[in-house]
Amino acid sequence: MIILVGYATVEGQTRKIAEAVASAVEAAGDRALLFDISSGGEYAVAHPEAAILCAPVHAARYPAAFARFVRQEAAWLNAVPSAFVSVSLLIRSEFEEEREEATHFPDHVFEESGWKPGMIHHAAGALRYTEYDFFKRWIIRRMAEHENAPTDVSRDHEFTDWKALSAFVAGFLASAKA
Ligand SMILES: Cc1cc2nc3c(=O)[nH]c(=O)nc-3n(C[C@H](O)[C@H](O)[C@H](O)COP(=O)(O)O)c2cc1C
Structure with a gap:
């Protein structure tokens, strides 16, 4: 199976x-087309047989280029097996109501584009303090304090559960082929 793995990113996570x-797609014997949505370019194959899109939450929104891509491609995304990986910090909150709030980040994009992915995974992202400028570091540190996330700005902190992510991909591939 040829699977589009499209992503948008701001800081790289x-x-x-x-x-x-x-890598998980390729390890399962399928072909992944890794595509940077923000590049504005075209992906190499006109009609991949499935799609897994990934995008991060910044100030409660996904990047504009991602929202635009989903709006433009909603028709074929709905015609093939598709999945969405939402990357945020709130999803790792110790408070259930905040984790619940994080599961609703994608609602707006789905409503305005009409895309209905068959599967959704919520992955925790990272705090890359060493890469933020002074102002961003200050804002994110305040947010981290509020969410009980690490506030040591002398290093980066990664929260992504890689095992859960590959289990999600395996589940998606199984259902896409079924
Ligand atoms: C400026 C900024 C704003 C953010 N806003 C949110 C937010 O509103 N909610 C949230 O859960 N995470 C938020 N995050 C955390 C990001 O989702 C997390 O850092 C993620 O790993 C970023 O992915 P990226 O490196 O691909 O851009 C924010 C991060 C930054 C730097």
């Missing part, structure tokens, strides 16, 4: 996640 998704 979702690229890393999409690369892990593509």
